[in-house]
Amino acid sequence: MRTIMGFITENVAKIKFQLPSGVMLVAATKTQDAGAVREAISAGVDACGENRVQELVSKNALGAYEGAPLHFIGHLQKNKLKQVVGICELIESVDSVELLHLIDARAKQLGIVQNVLLEINIAREATKTGMLPEDLPQILDSAADLDGIYVKGLMAIPPISTVEGANSRFFAHMYQLFVDIGAKKYDNISMGLLSMGMSGDYMDAVREGANSVRVGSSIFGQRKY
Numbered sequence: 001m002r003t004i005m006g007f008i009t010e011n012v013a014k015i016k017f018q019l020p021s022g023v024m025l026v027a028a029t030k031t032q033d034a035g036a037v038r039e040a041i042s043a044g045v046d047a048c049g050e051n052r053v054q055e056l057v058s059k060n061a062l063g064a065y066e067g068a069p070l071h072f073i074g075h076l077q078k079n080k081l082k083q084v085v086g087i088c089e090l091i092e093s094v095d096s097v098e099l100l101h102l103i104d105a106r107a108k109q110l111g112i113v114q115n116v117l118l119e120i121n122i123a124r125e126a127t128k129t130g131m132l133p134e135d136l137p138q139i140l141d142s143a144a145d146l147d148g149i150y151v152k153g154l155m156a157i158p159p160i161s162t163v164e165g166a167n168s169r170f171f172a173h174m175y176q177l178f179v180d181i182g183a184k185k186y187d188n189i190s191m192g193l194l195s196m197g198m199s200g201d202y203m204d205a206v207r208e209g210a211n212s213v214r215v216g217s218s219i220f221g222q223r224k225y
């Protein structure tokens, strides 16, 4: 008998087959409804990544993310901190020192430690948020003093890649930062997660050392806004 798998289930299976073991598959769930998110979780994605607070709140109320850790992967506005800190297992997209301090303060209010990644603007794009590599030493020094947060690694969103290998130098640079920081000793910081690579380039990212990829359209199909 032939089993007919759903489109999402089949896509997740294909991607998981390609990824080396130990690489985390985060489903980028923006614009997807609760049913689609649930199918991706049953198919075995390791986490869901949401990048709009409003969507996160409404899907979370429907129980859409049950069974998988929830990550925040979008630009987090100060006035929306409360809907994310303590709700998401990991905030991947901390793009400023100010945000780091605000998350720390909110986490302390809640009596928790919030796991975060530092988002690096690795391609130095003026249109993108994120920290610049040369600012990292100073940022890490201040992060080490914040015991309401725990920095678990780095994240990057290079330009949308259309050609294989187009982002490989950015991924390689990220890996170098990840290894260099990991070799130093800081309080509240350990380099365990390197989150980079999306539908167009996740295998390039993995080849350069990513151990977590964020995939949307290759799981769910083209997004409809």
Ligand SMILES: *Cc1c(COP(=O)(O)O)cnc(C)c1O
Pocket: 028, 030, 051, 073, 074, 157, 198, 199, 200, 214, 215, 216, 217, 218
């Ligand atoms: C949407 C999104 C992704 C996934 O993009 P696809 O190209 O659809 O795989 C990854 N990371 C972030 C931060 C996103 O917003």
